[in-house]
Amino acid sequence: MRIGELAARAGTTTRALRYYESRGLLAARRTDNGYRTYDEDDLRLLQQIRTLQDFGFDLEETRPFVECLRAGHPAGDSCPASLAVYRRKLAELDALIDELGAVRTRVRAELARAEVLATAEVPGGPEPRCELSPKT
Amino acid sequence: MRIGELAARAGTTTRALRYYESRGLLAARRTDNGYRTYDEDDLRLLQQIRTLQDFGFDLEETRPFVECLRAGHPAGDSCPASLAVYRRKLAELDALIDELGAVRTRVRAELARAEVLATAEVPGGPEPRCELSPKT
DNA sequence: CCTTGCCTTGACGTCGACGTGAACGCTTAC
């Protein structure tokens, strides 16, 4: 299979595949006329890369998985180095989620404060809602 | 006050201040010799920018706050446009946190699965822990 | 033969928020 077909099957672009090759992931055989040629193993390897990319792993972090597959292991995460990346990424995710949660809390507080001030500021704004018996 | 002092008081760099100026935030007066001059209002404006940057707002998103302060309002978030940015950012944060949580769950699952396979694969690895009476 | 649609390499563009360095001027202190 050539580069266009592989890209289509993996849901990515030829440019991305050439980029992966330039980074040392995903090597390719060549036909007589210089065209890159791939097989099903390359597809699996590429799918591994894409999955991790979707998880937010950067390319360098996919390298252990790729090398694991190249070494003949059945899955990219069958190697200690891959597990280490998983664990590091989990820690990063936890830290990031905590941080974002803290930011969210602070932004919420700012918004609440600013909204109160805004309604208090605008003269024609919402009136106090403490009426016991509505006019209508 | 000149650019160096303002940068120091706001905990940032002169380069950043010139960049903000190039983006149309944070205007500066000039002395006879061309030096930029700032006052306390500029400091407050800059602090507003820095706070929002720390929250993960990008520079364009700080613009409504800056313009609000420039319009003479006591706080940068005293204007509807600023509140809108707060709300949009909160929605983004919620979506991002949810997404990251989902990724975390998936990565955890992958890690758990891979760990089990790894221990089952290694011959000299951990033995089954179902012994009723330990040898020692 | 000509077009269409693959493929090749090479190289510059993108985005954001600056960092870094060059080459220079002003002020103040010694």
Next chain:
DNA sequence: GTAAGCGTTCACGTCGACGTCAAGGCAAGG
């Protein structure tokens, strides 16, 4: 007078993962 420590503008570098031409080759169909 000269060195230190401010300031000025201009302009290229950074990072990641590609996008987007440009210029050309190869294969197949009408």
